[in-house]
Amino acid sequence: xxxxxxxxxxxxxxxxxxxxxxxxxxxxxxxxxxxxxxxxxxxxxxxxxxxxxxxxxxxxxxxxxxxxxxxxxxxxxxxxxxxxxxxxxxxxxxxxxxxxxxxxxxxxxxxxxxxxxxxxxxxxxxxxxxxxxxxxxxxxxxxxxxxxxxxxxxxxxxxxxxxxxxxxxxxxxxxxxx
Numbered sequence: 001x002x003x004x005x006x007x008x009x010x011x012x013x014x015x016x017x018x019x020x021x022x023x024x025x026x027x028x029x030x031x032x033x034x035x036x037x038x039x040x041x042x043x044x045x046x047x048x049x050x051x052x053x054x055x056x057x058x059x060x061x062x063x064x065x066x067x068x069x070x071x072x073x074x075x076x077x078x079x080x081x082x083x084x085x086x087x088x089x090x091x092x093x094x095x096x097x098x099x100x101x102x103x104x105x106x107x108x109x110x111x112x113x114x115x116x117x118x119x120x121x122x123x124x125x126x127x128x129x130x131x132x133x134x135x136x137x138x139x140x141x142x143x144x145x146x147x148x149x150x151x152x153x154x155x156x157x158x159x160x161x162x163x164x165x166x167x168x169x170x171x172x173x174x175x176x177x178x
Contacts, residue, residue: 039063044108046135051084051143052077052104061107070106077101084143085152091142092149093125100142131167131174136160 041062043049053061053073061073078101082088090096095103103126110126111117117128120138129135136158144155165175 073105077105
């Protein structure tokens with residue numbers, strides 16, 4: 001009985017927090033307990049912001065609601081991609097420059113509710129992210145690797161194949177600090 005009461009309280013509080021967050025989804029400022037919080041950075045997909053957003057646009061991109069990013073940054077991302085790889089045609093996902101940067105310009109991390117969670121495992125693409133996923137090498141492969149991932153082999157791998165310490169098998173999963 002005690003567990004049910006605790007679970008009910010937890011669910012009620014969670015619902016209240018979720019509802020509160022949903023009401024404020026279109027604003028970057030959050031007021032909680034008379035304190036105002038402001039979004040400073042967004043990093044749904046590691047390195048995308050770093051590579052594709054120019055310094056003059058960082059503050060705007062980092063505080064923009066993700067649903068607005070695509071329309072505002074599609075063209076800028078495509079120009080940046082073609083500046084980085086003027087020979088870009090399609091990537092290993094079959095995306096041309098417009099389609100690829102359209103996906104990247106909305107900087108959110110997708111989550112699959114019914115399949116493997118991975119950034120890219122050769123079959124599943126952008127269905128989430130495991131801590132051990134080699135995100136930077138995947139992004140380099142998609143930018144420089146061409147249609148079959150073999151073009152520009154010197155640019156498609158960061159040569160860092162694992163974390164320097166093993167991830168934990170239980171929560172919080174992160175490696176222990178040094």
